[in-house]
Amino acid sequence: MNDLFLRACHRKPVERTPVWMMRQAGRYLPEYRAVRSKVDFLTLCKTPELAAEVTAQPVNRLDVDAAIAFSDILLLPEAMGMELVVDESKGGPRFPKPLRSAKDIEGLRTPDPEAELGFVMETIRRARKELADRVPVIGFSGSPWTLAAYMFQGNGTKDFRTARQLVYDAPHDVHLLLEKLRHSVTDYLNAQIDAGAHAVQLFDSWGGLLSKDKFKEFSLQYSESVISGLRRNGTPVIVFSRGCGHSLRELAATGADVIGLDWTTDIGEARHLLGNAVALQGNLDPHALYAHPSRIREEVNCILAKFGRGTGHVFNLGHGMLPDVPVEHAKAVVDAVREESVKYH
């Protein structure tokens, strides 16, 4: 297996910097759209054969150094008891009945992942087979806070005003939910590791909505608790908190092996601040992929140079791939990293 990604996560020597891209299996790929033209989004997520196929697509097309199991973070809250629907015209999955009271929260279950989210584990098993272990397969979950934000809001379109209001107005309810999520997320990631995920990533996409103090109280401590509850046995853990450049030291102290940086953090400054305590993942602005491949290469070079010599860098975007990026531009990122990074190792 090409284990560059795993070695970089563990800060072991590599010949070049490994690269994968968040949301690399998605709408910008014609072969993904071909699958989606036949099944709706949730059916795709819940059909391991198809989800594994889609997981492998970017490896085949772009030659990335890791695959990420195709799934959606909102499937866990669904398994906890929330109705999840997809209305394509309204932009992705949503909860038509968001949580509104402590009673709603108390009614949520802690699911048995193999029984209730078995399709995710099966996707991981099949993706490994489909890829013939050419590259590692990454499992993932939303962080407790990020899942809570969706569960209180119902969807991702309203600036999460309800969740942010409750942090101040009903903090006990928010903690009640986060406590439940802490257990569910831990079990879920452990099941993914048991199913064969070579690494797991915790997506705290909405940690940056909070003030630094509230981030610590409502997001970071729960991520930390999840990480400490993982049966890792060498499986690297990545934590990606968007908009949380203010708390890099705190993120490094969670026990994660890799800190995912969004595009607003200077990766050179982050490395300087954190030293060799953790590996760093990131952090090309997804909008850079709209530019000409020659310009994309310049931007890739800039990030490689900022990180500098040595291992501990997993090249990635600073956020998910945008759906209307040309495939050749995504390939340009991978090619540039493969070619330009050799000189740093």
Added chain:
Amino acid sequence: MNDLFLRACHRKPVERTPVWMMRQAGRYLPEYRAVRSKVDFLTLCKTPELAAEVTAQPVNRLDVDAAIAFSDILLLPEAMGMELVVDESKGGPRFPKPLRSAKDIEGLRTPDPEAELGFVMETIRRARKELADRVPVIGFSGSPWTLAAYMFQGNGTKDFRTARQLVYDAPHDVHLLLEKLRHSVTDYLNAQIDAGAHAVQLFDSWGGLLSKDKFKEFSLQYSESVISGLRRNGTPVIVFSRGCGHSLRELAATGADVIGLDWTTDIGEARHLLGNAVALQGNLDPHALYAHPSRIREEVNCILAKFGRGTGHVFNLGHGMLPDVPVEHAKAVVDAVREESVKYH
């Protein structure tokens, strides 16, 4: 005149911390809604008698220590030649024909502010009269980058994908526009100072969309240029860049007297980093205003304590007031700052 605000901007001794709130004249106020029930948004902005009345409302209702001239940042691009419309159902003012080419950009004018935006200067003059100089009146403009983001996008609803794409794909066009905006914004703020604004604020609401490097190249250098072109004569300049906690030192070096902090930056850490180089404005999370007044007081206390003893703090929100906040909760912020801040001076 109550000059606490101006003294704090200049880091001169004050008896207590002054307070005003971004978007303090707005929909959360019943008296504002009463005015708006009679005229549409742009008519309100362009009718100095009404705009001055609305400017004074939060001073009368909340007892804040400064007023901000009621206006909209998109009126400047309109004066530069862009059609501006308000479609209430589509969320605020927008440009139906966003900039699409270098030719579009070259067609923009550098307006004579007194001739083409005279209603703004007249609003400032009338607001001073209406307030009988009880408190200072703040003038403002969008920063070149923030205005450019709207001018390329047309509206504020799409994550500014076009503007962010152009930064990578057509940087020369973006600089061409920013160069024009630099002149227009400078002239506009100078005219506001000439009309009697006691302070001016540059709103870089969308600087945080950019990577740190691109922020320097496309936002910061133009803000700095605007600031250096102001005929200040003691008029304090505030620069508010949302999501730019990564560049506090650079913002302090722009020549601004006051750095406005959004709610994600720890104001204590910012003061520690910047020392006494500049005053700081901020930075209560606007969502805190949904909470019970007793909890609001706790949050106010927390920020006052983080800033600590001494002058150089203008209390404010970390972003604009939300439209559905109860008025009494806005008042609770002001009361808490007035009462709790005495002990720090």
